[in-house]
Amino acid sequence: MALNMASNPGGFRGGDKVPVVIFSPLQRPLRPISRTSNIQSTAIVTQGDLTYCRATCHCRRCDLRVVFPTASLPIHNYLCNCTSCRHGTGEMAFHTARILGNPMDAETDGPFAVEVMDSYSPRDRLGVERFFCPTCSANMLVRIDLSLREEADKRGGEPEDCAFGRNRSEKPSEQELEEGFQWRVAGGALRNYEGIIQPMYHLNLASTMDGGVADHLRTFDGNQLIRYSEGVGSKVLPFEWHSPTLTDDQPEEISAFCHCRAVSVKVSRPDDRAKSLRSPFPDLIYPTDVTYRAKLRNPGDEKWWLRGPYKEGEPVRYLAGHCSCAFCRMTGGFDFQSGTFIPRFNIREADQESGRTIVFSQQESRPKGLKQYVSSPGRYHEFCGTCGATAFWWHVSRPNLVDLSMGLLDASVDGVRAEHWFEWHKSRVSNMQVSGSRKMVASLVEGLRQA
Numbered sequence: 001m002a003l004n005m006a007s008n009p010g011g012f013r014g015g016d017k018v019p020v021v022i023f024s025p026l027q028r029p030l031r032p033i034s035r036t037s038n039i040q041s042t043a044i045v046t047q048g049d050l051t052y053c054r055a056t057c058h059c060r061r062c063d064l065r066v067v068f069p070t071a072s073l074p075i076h077n078y079l080c081n082c083t084s085c086r087h088g089t090g091e092m093a094f095h096t097a098r099i100l101g102n103p104m105d106a107e108t109d110g111p112f113a114v115e116v117m118d119s120y121s122p123r124d125r126l127g128v129e130r131f132f133c134p135t136c137s138a139n140m141l142v143r144i145d146l147s148l149r150e151e152a153d154k155r156g157g158e159p160e161d162c163a164f165g166r167n168r169s170e171k172p173s174e175q176e177l178e179e180g181f182q183w184r185v186a187g188g189a190l191r192n193y194e195g196i197i198q199p200m201y202h203l204n205l206a207s208t209m210d211g212g213v214a215d216h217l218r219t220f221d222g223n224q225l226i227r228y229s230e231g232v233g234s235k236v237l238p239f240e241w242h243s244p245t246l247t248d249d250q251p252e253e254i255s256a257f258c259h260c261r262a263v264s265v266k267v268s269r270p271d272d273r274a275k276s277l278r279s280p281f282p283d284l285i286y287p288t289d290v291t292y293r294a295k296l297r298n299p300g301d302e303k304w305w306l307r308g309p310y311k312e313g314e315p316v317r318y319l320a321g322h323c324s325c326a327f328c329r330m331t332g333g334f335d336f337q338s339g340t341f342i343p344r345f346n347i348r349e350a351d352q353e354s355g356r357t358i359v360f361s362q363q364e365s366r367p368k369g370l371k372q373y374v375s376s377p378g379r380y381h382e383f384c385g386t387c388g389a390t391a392f393w394w395h396v397s398r399p400n401l402v403d404l405s406m407g408l409l410d411a412s413v414d415g416v417r418a419e420h421w422f423e424w425h426k427s428r429v430s431n432m433q434v435s436g437s438r439k440m441v442a443s444l445v446e447g448l449r450q451a
């Protein structure tokens, strides 16, 4: 959730001591994608009946191709907003598309060696295995064991359609039945899916309690996204719908946790420590590529991460927003990452007393369950090593002010957008000028204007 992607923010000024990072996992050498590479030219290749699409994670450990029947394109798809998808990825929604056969190696016609990925089998989805990059956390593939379909039906409790689950409207093919598996690929993991996947609706919005990201992402490519409360054909929920169980009465802390709960924290309201920090402006507020560096450094020491309303003169909310940079897309597997800026003093591990302060750069003070990916010098992405959910992002220019993935929030407290806690930045999507998902981000920008 790199909401501040300045190439060299250089805005660090006293106050926050730059830490010496002593925790660094073994990683393959980074091979970042250059903007001038031929990504687009190899992203989609059509050969007669078959169309091949390339999917790559940020660190490039996972580089593969998937196949779609050309005649089936574009696939009319949906964004799943269910609890399992949100907490399993840290994203506010997720989309995956069914592929033909198995994933293939990026360069050869052989199968992709799925063993290079980590996998996670959510307890609430029988026979479903999600695959993510163990180095950079990109959620990329889903494998569904077809032999467990009937048992899952009997057990019940699963949504009819889910990005990380079975899809009752999609009958298994003969080949899939023979092999016993069905595969899906994450849309955001594809280098390009224009003409391949066409999101048409939001699903499982009832679980968001407040419509979640569907109130921000209202259309795709000019078409209104239908807002189903559950599966296709279920009740349609209007904009600004809220579950009647939500109230203005809020607890002192709000919980955030990944699907497997290895990462579980609580966030408290801003306090004096939250105001004592200094930080340069993020790209979310001022585009870092066209703004004077002197301005980005925030010389007026504006506490831009703190937002009203005010209680006894003190701000009670934090700033939240969406980022669409290549880093967010390629580490998350979704088109954009939604995050909020929170001082680390206001985050505590759920099972710890409030006295223990989190320090991401010190092994003994890091939240449990996290794995760290250094996307480039000074930029740290923290994710759950068990279920692959994105959790935090921070930068040496602001080590005490971290981004938290909004998909981890406990929606039962204040809905997925949690507007009693966070003010959403609506005039801009971070890094929208360099987004790899142009149509999605243009739609998001438009939706935010209307929200």
Ligand SMILES: [Zn+2]
Residues within 6 Å of the ligand: 001, 002, 003, 005, 323, 324, 325, 326, 327, 328, 329, 337, 430, 431
């Ligand atoms: Zn980003």
Ligand SMILES: [Zn+2]
Residues within 6 Å of the ligand: 057, 058, 059, 060, 061, 062, 133, 134, 135, 136, 137, 138
């Ligand atoms: Zn990776």
Ligand SMILES: [Zn+2]
Residues within 6 Å of the ligand: 080, 081, 082, 083, 084, 085, 086, 161, 162, 163, 164, 165, 204
């Ligand atoms: Zn889902």
Ligand SMILES: [Zn+2]
Residues within 6 Å of the ligand: 258, 259, 260, 261, 262, 263, 384, 385, 386, 387, 388, 389
């Ligand atoms: Zn987890």
